[in-house]
Amino acid sequence: MKKLIPMLALLLALCMILPACGGGSGGEKILTVQVGPDPETLDPALNSAVDGGNMLLHTFECLLTVDKDGAIAPGCAETWEKSDDGLTWTFHLRDGLKWSDGSAFKASDFVYSWQRVANPETAAPYADTVLWPVENFDAVFAGEADPSTLGVSAPDDRTFVVKLSAACPYFESLAAFATLSPVNPATVEANGDAWAVSPATYISNGPFMITEWVPGSHIVTKANPNYWNKKAIKLDGIKWLLIEDSNASYSAFQTGEALFIKDVPTEEIPSLMNNSEFHIDPIIGTYYLNLNCTKAPFDNEKVRKALSLAIDRDYVANTIMQGTYVAAYNFMGPGWADPAGGDFYANANGGKPYISSDYDANLAEAKKLMQAAGYSGSADNLDLTITYSTNDSGYHKVVAEYLQEAWKQIGIDLKVEIVEWASFTPMRRAGDYMAARNGWVGDYSDPSNMIELLYSSNGNNDGKYNNKDFDAAIDISRSTMDVKQRSEALHKAEDILMETAGCIPVAYYTDFYLQSSKITGMWHSAYGYWYFMYADIK
Amino acid sequence: MTKYICKRLFMAVLTVFVVATLTFFLMNAVPGGPYEAEKSISPQAKAALEAKFGLDKPLFEQYLTYLKNILHGDFGPSLKQRGRNVIDIILTKFPVSAKVGIISVMVSLLVGVPVGCIAAVNRGKISDSAIIVIATVGIAVPSFVVCSLSMYFFGVKLRWLPTVGLTTWKHYVMPVFSLSFYPTTYIVRLMRSSMLDVLGQDYMRTAKAKGVSRAVSLFKHALRNAVLPVVTYLGPMMAYTLTGSFIIEKVFTIPGLGGEFVSSITNRDYMMIMGTTIFLATLMVAINFLVDIVYKIIDPRINLK
Numbered sequence: 068m069k070k071l072i073p074m075l076a077l078l079l080a081l082c083m084i085l086p087a088c089g090g091g092s093g094g095e096k097i098l099t100v101q102v103g104p105d106p107e108t109l110d111p112a113l114n115s116a117v118d119g120g121n122m123l124l125h126t127f128e129c130l131l132t133v134d135k136d137g138a139i140a141p142g143c144a145e146t147w148e149k150s151d152d153g154l155t156w157t158f159h160l161r162d163g164l165k166w167s168d169g170s171a172f173k174a175s176d177f178v179y180s181w182q183r184v185a186n187p188e189t190a191a192p193y194a195d196t197v198l199w200p201v202e203n204f205d206a207v208f209a210g211e212a213d214p215s216t217l218g219v220s221a222p223d224d225r226t227f228v229v230k231l232s233a234a235c236p237y238f239e240s241l242a243a244f245a246t247l248s249p250v251n252p253a254t255v256e257a258n259g260d261a262w263a264v265s266p267a268t269y270i271s272n273g274p275f276m277i278t279e280w281v282p283g284s285h286i287v288t289k290a291n292p293n294y295w296n297k298k299a300i301k302l303d304g305i306k307w308l309l310i311e312d313s314n315a316s317y318s319a320f321q322t323g324e325a326l327f328i329k330d331v332p333t334e335e336i337p338s339l340m341n342n343s344e345f346h347i348d349p350i351i352g353t354y355y356l357n358l359n360c361t362k363a364p365f366d367n368e369k370v371r372k373a374l375s376l377a378i379d380r381d382y383v384a385n386t387i388m389q390g391t392y393v394a395a396y397n398f399m400g401p402g403w404a405d406p407a408g409g410d411f412y413a414n415a416n417g418g419k420p421y422i423s424s425d426y427d428a429n430l431a432e433a434k435k436l437m438q439a440a441g442y443s444g445s446a447d448n449l450d451l452t453i454t455y456s457t458n459d460s461g462y463h464k465v466v467a468e469y470l471q472e473a474w475k476q477i478g479i480d481l482k483v484e485i486v487e488w489a490s491f492t493p494m495r496r497a498g499d500y501m502a503a504r505n506g507w508v509g510d511y512s513d514p515s516n517m518i519e520l521l522y523s524s525n526g527n528n529d530g531k532y533n534n535k536d537f538d539a540a541i542d543i544s545r546s547t548m549d550v551k552q553r554s555e556a557l558h559k560a561e562d563i564l565m566e567t568a569g570c571i572p573v574a575y576y577t578d579f580y581l582q583s584s585k586i587t588g589m590w591h592s593a594y595g596y597w598y599f600m601y602a603d604i605k
Numbered sequence: 606m607t608k609y610i611c612k613r614l615f616m617a618v619l620t621v622f623v624v625a626t627l628t629f630f631l632m633n634a635v636p637g638g639p640y641e642a643e644k645s646i647s648p649q650a651k652a653a654l655e656a657k658f659g660l661d662k663p664l665f666e667q668y669l670t671y672l673k674n675i676l677h678g679d680f681g682p683s684l685k686q687r688g689r690n691v692i693d694i695i696l697t698k699f700p701v702s703a704k705v706g707i708i709s710v711m712v713s714l715l716v717g718v719p720v721g722c723i724a725a726v727n728r729g730k731i732s733d734s735a736i737i738v739i740a741t742v743g744i745a746v747p748s749f750v751v752c753s754l755s756m757y758f759f760g761v762k763l764r765w766l767p768t769v770g771l772t773t774w775k776h777y778v779m780p781v782f783s784l785s786f787y788p789t790t791y792i793v794r795l796m797r798s799s800m801l802d803v804l805g806q807d808y809m810r811t812a813k814a815k816g817v818s819r820a821v822s823l824f825k826h827a828l829r830n831a832v833l834p835v836v837t838y839l840g841p842m843m844a845y846t847l848t849g850s851f852i853i854e855k856v857f858t859i860p861g862l863g864g865e866f867v868s869s870i871t872n873r874d875y876m877m878i879m880g881t882t883i884f885l886a887t888l889m890v891a892i893n894f895l896v897d898i899v900y901k902i903i904d905p906r907i908n909l910k
Contacts, residue, residue, distance in 0.1 A: 108687045115642060190653040192646040208649055260688035282686075283698065283860030284770050308769055311864070312855045314753065318768045319858075321761045325769070489637035489873050496641075526647060 095303035096604055097287075098586065100327040101319065102597060104311035105283050110263035111248035112184045115192040117508070118329075120245045121596045122307060125288060126271040127248035130158050130177065130227065131239055135590045135598070137402075137512065139239045143172075143249065143272070144227070147242075153234040153548050158227040158242070165293040166251050167276040174221035179252045181229075182207075182214040193246040196510065200235035234548045236406055237513035244511060248273075274300050274600040285309055301588070301603040317581075326583040326604070327597070333461065336389045336579070344581050350595045351402040352508030352576035353395055353517070356470075357530035359501055360569070364451060369440040371568035374502075376433035377477045378470070379426045384574045387469055388462050392574035396420035399561055400575035402593040404512040407554035411514045415558055421565035422572075430476060437477045449480040456484045456503040458491040463504055466573070495529045505529055508576055508595055514557050515544060521560075521569050532569040606901075613897070617890040624886040625675075625879065629668050632870075632878050639684040639873045658684055660875075671879065680883075681876040685869075691880035694865060699884070701771065702849030702861030708777060709785035709846050710839075717789045718835060721796020722828065728801060736793060743790025752783040752856040769858045780857045784850055788842050792835055800831040833904060840896030844889045 103118025111123050130147070134140040141147075144158035164172035184191045185198050185207045198204045202218025218230035231238065241247065251270040254262045262268045266277045274296065275288035289304040290297065310316040313330040320328045331339070339345040358365040358374065365371055380394035393400070397420055403411035415421070423429055437444030442451050455470060457463040467483040474481050486494060495503050507527075509516050519525055522541050523533040537560050544556035564570070578595055589602035638660075640651050655661045658681075659670060674681060680691040724736040759779060760768035767776050803809065804827060812822040849863025862881065869877035 105686075107685050110687060113687050115646065187649065187653040188657065190650055190657050192640075192642075192650050192654075194650055195647045210653075260682075262688070264686075264688040281860050282689075282694070283854075283864060284858060308858065309860075310769065310858045312858075315756075315768065315856050315858055318756050318761050322764060322768055324767060487637075487871075489641060489871055490635070492641045493637050 096301070097304045097306050098302050098327070098599060098602060098604055099306040099308060099325045100597075100599060101308045101310050101316045101325050102327075102329045103309075105309045108263060109269070109277070110260065111245050111250060112180070112189055112191040112194075113260075113263075114245065117595050122286065122288075123245040123248060123273075124596055124598065125273055125275045125305065125600055126269075126277060127245065127250075127273040128294075129243050129245065129248050131243040133243050133592060133594075137593055139243060142243065143177075144242075147239075149238075153236075154231045156229045156231070156238060156242075158229075160225045160227065161295055162225070164272065164295055166270050166272055167291045167293055168251075168270050169293055170251075170253070170270075171224075172249070172272060173224045174227040175224070176249045176252060177227045178219050178221045179255075180249045181219045181247060182217050183250065183255070184246060185217050186214040191246065193244075193510075197241045197244050197246045200231045200233050200238060200241075202230040202232045204232070233545075236548065236550065236553060237511060237515070240511035240513055275305060278304070283309055299601055301601070302599070305599055320581050320583075326586055327580065327589075327599075329578070329580050329597070331579055331581055333389065333391070336391060339581070340390070342581075344584055345579070346582055346591070347391060347577050347579045348591045349393060349400070349402060349575060349577050349593065350508060351400065351512060351517075351593045352506065352595070353398060353400055353572050354392060354504070354506045354574045354576060355395070355398070356571040356573060357495065357500075357503050357505045358568075358571065359498055359503075359531060360533065361498060361531045362501060364440065364442075365501070367440050368567050369436045370442075370451075371571070373433040373436035373440070373444070373477055374474060374479075375422065375568045375571040376429040376436070377473050378571065378573060379473065380422070380573060381424060381426070383466060383469060387465050388574060391577055391579045392462075393577060394424070395572040395575050396422040396424060397561070398564055398570065398572045399514055399517060400572075402512065403509065403514045403517070405554050406513070406550045406557065408550075411554075411557070414554070415561055416565075421561075433477050443478040445478050446476050449475065449478055451478060452480045452482065454482045454484050454501045456486050456491065456494065456500045458488045458504075459485045460488070466504065496526075498529070498531050503529070505570070506576065510594065512593065514561075515541075518557060518560050518564070521564055530570050532564075534563060534567060534569065537563045537567075537569070610898075613894055617894055620890050621883060621886045625672075625883050626668075628882045629671065629879060630664070632873070632875060633664055635873075637873050639875065641873070658682070658876075660684075675879075675883065680880040683874055683877050685872045685874040685877070691876050694877070695862065695880055695884050698860060698862040698865055699848075701859060702854070702863055703847045705771070705777065705780050705784060705853075705859065705861065706843075706846035706849065708781050709788070710843060712781055712785040713788040713792055713842070714835070714839075716785075717792025718796050718828075718832065720789075721793040722800050722823070722831075724793065724797040725800035725804060725831075726823070733797075736797070740790040740793040740797075743786055744794070746786075748783055748787060748850060749852045749856070751786045752779070752853055755779045755782055756856065771857075771859055776857075780853050780859060783853050783856075784846055788838075788846065791842075792838065795834050795838060796831065799834045800827060803827045803831040806830075836899060837896070840892050844885075844892045848885055848888060 102121045106119035106122060108114050109119060109122060111127055114120055114123060128142045130142055130144040132140050132142040143160050143164060145161045147158040149156045160174055166172055183189050184194050185204055187208055187210045194208055203212055203216050206212035207214050207217050220228050249272060254268050254270045258268045266280055269277045274291055274294050276291045277286060278289045279287035286307040287304060290300045308325055313332040316328040316330045317332050317335060319325040358371050360366060384392040384394040397415055399411055401410060401412040405411040405414050434444040455467055457467050471481040494500060507517050507520060519541060520527045521532045523538050540556045540560040544553050547553050585605045587603050587605060589599050591597050640646060640654050659667060683689045683691055720736055724733045727733045756768055759766045766778050770776055812826055849861035851863045851867045854861045854864040866881045869881055
């Protein structure tokens with residue numbers, strides 16, 4: 068025992084030496100929210116995650132922004148115009164813009180930031196998504212030209228000019244994309260990649276600025292006193308709880324430690340359906356299945372169509388997924404902006420869904436198609452074996468189990484293979500599977516963002532779908548500046564895709580979350596972001 | 606003794622080296638990589654990232670470079686948490702895990718040792734049976750159940766304790782309770798059986814015959830000998846609790862190292878995997894080494910060769 072006492076004393080001493088985790092605030096109006104776990108990065112150029120993007124919306128402001136109704140609105144740029152050929156865009160910045168440290172904000176900061184994204188040494192994962200139309204981007208990104216040759220310039224401190232090599236009808240959406248947020252050249256140059264990990268060096272220009280970041284615990288952002296529209300900000304700050312476990316975030320919401328949580332445990336959903344604080348909002352994105360078109364039997368269009376028709380989408384979305392998804396009868400769901408105006412979904416296929424919602428008729432048709440393809444098409448004779456690969460999270464596994472049952476009806480013996488997440492995506496990308504789950508959430512509302520996934524050379528074309536007519540339609544949509552022609556080409560592409568069952572749409576994504584009735588003035592966008600900057604607490 | 610220490614030190618370094626080498630080649634053999642995501646990044650961006658972190662070099666060359674760097678104390682940057690160095694992440698997060706861990710070790714000892722003694726002294730009585738039942742339950746119930754139940758009752762239902770983070774002393778109650786539950790009950794059982802063993806020894810009877818009071822015989826003679834198995838258990842237990850529990854850290858949103866260790870693997874953050882593995886291996890080896898030395902000090906009969 069004598070030996071044990073000094074040991075305990077030593078432990079106690081060690082305990083005293085180790086630093087405590089500080090925090091807390093008094094008297095200020097701080098909104099505590101949870102939108103995801105620790106972000107991998109909060110450097111706008113390096114971020115590729117939705118939760119990181121959501122925080123960046125609050126700490127940075129791009130040239131343009133997206134307003135409450137999803138429309139493009141002024142950001143740092145008060146006004147902007149494009150040349151007649153659509154190749155030169157001129158943005159006029161607001162007067163008196165400042166960085167969060169009080170230093171002057173210049174148009175040349177945008178030049179620096181955009182060049183940084185294009186620079187291959189930055190290795191920005193979204194570089195080509197957002198900068199592809201900009202003049203000389205390809206050469207710069209390939210390392211063949213100096214970043215200073217990128218088609219961006221600042222004739223004076225308040226004017227930023229972008230020259231495009233190809234007309235881009237949705238360039239305004241790109242100018243509002245978080246990757247193209249301005250970064251402060253002085254702090255980036257002085258601190259390298261590490262500028263974005265410490266509040267002291269994290270200089271931003273948005274409505275909020277980071278004042279505390281305890282990785283794995285929380286991030287505190289306070290209202291930026293140098294933000295041009297600071298009068299509209301009612302909160303003193305936002306505390307972002309970096310909770311990874313949905314049960315933990317749910318507990319935090321129940322105890323009032325968080326007033327908003329994004330991650331709600333799926334098993335709690337039935338009990339929350341009548342709760343006025345539980346919200347289900349649509350986002351632009353589709354849960355779909357990939358069939359490997361390069362492998363038999365999926366090189367046969369009839370088999371692909373049969374598999375698509377044999378799914379009862381209403382049952383999947385409303386029963387299996389508990390109404391947290393919406394049944395998808397098209398590939399492109401509601402919310403995508405038709406280039407010719409209106410909702411792309413509403414205008415597709417003459418306003419009629421591509422797949423009928425009459426499941427019994429669909430199933431009968433599916434059986435016929437299987438027979439026409441040379442299979443039994445009957446549950447009594449399972450003469451086709453397919454392996455379906457998925458990772459195990461959310462509803463993926465129960466959907467796989469449903470597919471086993473559903474496809475049995477048309478004579479398919481489905482083997483389910485559960486693959487660990489980190490191995491799953493490269494496996495799917497390499498085409499090393501027969502059938503697999505997939506999904507996409509839009510980065511911006513132009514339909515090209517999702518429909519191009521099926522373009523033969525697209526890096527995300529995991530189904531290896533290769534249809535010349537589809538590619539030709541996409542080519543037209545890329546090259547034309549005529550909105551009507553562009554719209555027609557994109558609709559034609561979806562017609563072809565759905566007719567040939569290039570992939571199998573199952574359900575449209577939604578965001579389901581808990582938001583306390585005490586919060587006012589916040590909104591949710593169709594891209595899966597929450598806007599807390601103008602929120603207030605009752 | 607010196608020869609023994611030198612031998613053990615050499616073995617310790619060798620163990621860490623073997624662990625590091627095996628981990629390096631195994632993690633590279635597993636499919637996937639740090640830059641895989643639902644949305645593929647362009648081949649140019651991926652190539653640029655791999656070139657930046659030297660992942661485009663042959664595997665053996667990467668291994669040699671890594672070894673050279675760690676000899677200089679450079680554990681490299683995290684491949685996923687851009688801008689953060691592995692060693693900085695470990696040095697920020699380990700103290701958090703260690704603090705919760707040390708408090709848990711103390712609670713386990715301060716509760717486990719006396720309760721075990723009480724059970725042994727009252728052998729066969731109701732108090733003994735009650736303690737045994739609780740201790741058996743404690744060993745059988747996994748920590749995530751203890752976490753979830755305590756969170757539900759004390760956090761959500763009774764609202765006595767906060768559920769997120771580690772800001773005030775109240776925040777420590779549930780994580781420490783959850784983390785120390787298993788070791789405490791284990792120590793209770795260990796202490797009880799070892800105490801019973803000691804109480805049956807001849808020297809205890811002699812002490813009683815010589816008229817030594819019960820308290821003195823228990824505290825001075827019995828406890829001192831009975832505590833030895835607990836010290837043996839203290840080594841692995843310290844290593845287990847200090848490095849943080851993935852589950853407890855996840856449930857209570859504690860920014861500790863346990864979560865980092867697991868997420869680095871799912872993220873294929875090669876540098877983080879190596880850094881945390883080497884750190885944990887070194888810690889394990891060091892604690893075991895210390896425990897062996899402590900044995901010698903507590904019980905001079907033990908011969909270290």
